[in-house]
Amino acid sequence: MTTFRWGILGAARIARRLVPAMREAGGEVVAVGVRDPSSEHARAFSETWGIPIVGGYQDVLDSDVDGVYIPLPNDQHLPWTLAALRAGKHVLTEKPYTLNAVQAREVVAVAAQTGKTAMEAFAPRCHPYLRRVRDMVQGGDLGDIRSVRSAFGYGLGNPDDIRWDATKGGGALYDVGTYCVNATRLLLGEPRAVTAQARWTPGGVDVGLSGTLEYTGTSVSLDCGFDWGIPDTQRLTVIGSRGTLDVNQVSSPAVDQPVTVTITTSEGTREERFEASNAYAHMVTHFQQAARGEETHLYPPADAVAQMSVLDALYESARTGERVEIQG
Structure with missing residues (x-):
């Protein structure tokens, strides 16, 4: 079985929890994209976790990753979740999934069109x-x-x-x-x-x-x-x-x-x-296995619609x- 390759959009504080979780779940974090690659915060995140900065958010989607984690500000969850799905990536998005149920339904539709796994990150x-x-x-x-x-x-x-x-x-x-x-x-x-x-x-x-x-x-x-x-x-x-x-x-x-x-x-x-x-x-393990079709996806985007x-x-x-x- 090949290792699940992760990319992260942004160097938010919560990502410090997810990087070790991804590694514990057997995944590999290979790319992070940030708004300003030259910022001290971005460099510190990259050096602390040993993850290369590949550029901005779109650069992560253009890279060789299986899935992306999105811990961006809440108003950025929808556009980048949709962009990641359309780029052929599985997507784990921080809560709240979107800003309302109408937006969450957009994710349901695009996930169905692309056949990729999408989930709200409720650990x-x-x-x-x-x-x-x-x-x-x-x-x-x-x-x-x-x-x-x-x-x-x-x-x-x-x-x-x-x-x-x-x-x-x-x-x-x-x-x-x-x-x-x-x-x-x-x-x-x-x-x-x-x-x-x-x-x-x-x-x-x-x-x-x-x-x-x-x-x-x-x-x-x-x-x-x-x-x-x-x-x-x-x-x-x-x-x-x-x-x-x-x-x-x-x-x-x-x-x-x-x-x-x-x-x-x-x-x-x-x-x-x-x-x-x-x-x-535990959450990342389930997500990876669902993305690979190894187990039933317990929390598909429709669950996020009900939540929103x-x-x-x-x-x-x-x-x-x-x-x-x-x-x-």
């Missing part, structure tokens, strides 16, 4: 702990699910951070709330409707957002924010008719953090501990104050 859903939680919830270990509560927030103090720029797709929901939505969808499937309220900057960025997702017989709430203080807060609680389940650090158990799932039933409280496991490497449909509805509700039904 936590590939971690063994979340698969175990899903199996417990869907297998009835907790009985009928009455409530799911999730939260992810931290303090974003840098006023120049791109996540404060509405024109670039900034905001708490796209950055951290999207993890809450994704985990809920993994456990329960697709909601019927949402309600939400948000705190906005003068520039139109959601500093924080709280929302509810409607499911038959189950109350679901999420909270996310950029003004929660440091360290960050990540929680998932599932309440069922026969027990409850709690997890901390639910959205970023990526490399070096063990995860403890606490289950309480009428028989008492027990813990299931998951040792440190690189969720990014919920985010669209949450934003619409936060802006209008109305209940919004999910448009499939």
Whole structure:
């Protein structure tokens, strides 16, 4: 079997997590393209990871790579995902996949036309702990699910951070709330409707957002924010008719953090501990195998359309104050 050859568009901070994950998954990172190849940041990234700068983003697409990873600003996800697919590359794109469900549907169409694998980079859903939680919830270990509560927030103090720029797709929901939505969808499937309220900057960025997702017989709430203080807060609680389940650090158990799932039933409280496991490497492994046709693609672009449909509805509700039904 030939080694899966990766290219990266940009030298974003999150790429520092993906390079070792690609190598752990048996891939080889052979090219990085950056906006300014002469910048100190680009040179430092190249030297630190031993990856040659081949020029700009298009130069990576023109090079001999099997797949590309796109950690660019949110507003650049769609154009470069489409460009990569049309260049004959498999594409792993950072979350949020696009800026709305309409854009995500464009990816579905082009991926189908090109026959290439495209996936949104949600590492936590590939971690063994979340698969175990899903199996417990869907297998009835907790009985009928009455409530799911999730939260992810931290303090974003840098006023120049791109996540404060509405024109670039900034905001708490796209950055951290999207993890809450994704985990809920993994456990329960697709909601019927949402309600939400948000705190906005003068520039139109959601500093924080709280929302509810409607499911038959189950109350679901999420909270996310950029003004929660440091360290960050990540929680998932599932309440069922026969027990409850709690997890901390639910959205970023990526490399070096063990995860403890606490289950309480009428028989008492027990813990299931998951040792440190690189969720990014699990994600990349699945992506590579799906691209090669070695296993079923669990999260094709249609999944990202469903994800973006919920985010669209949450934003619409936060802006209008109305209940919004999910448009499939």
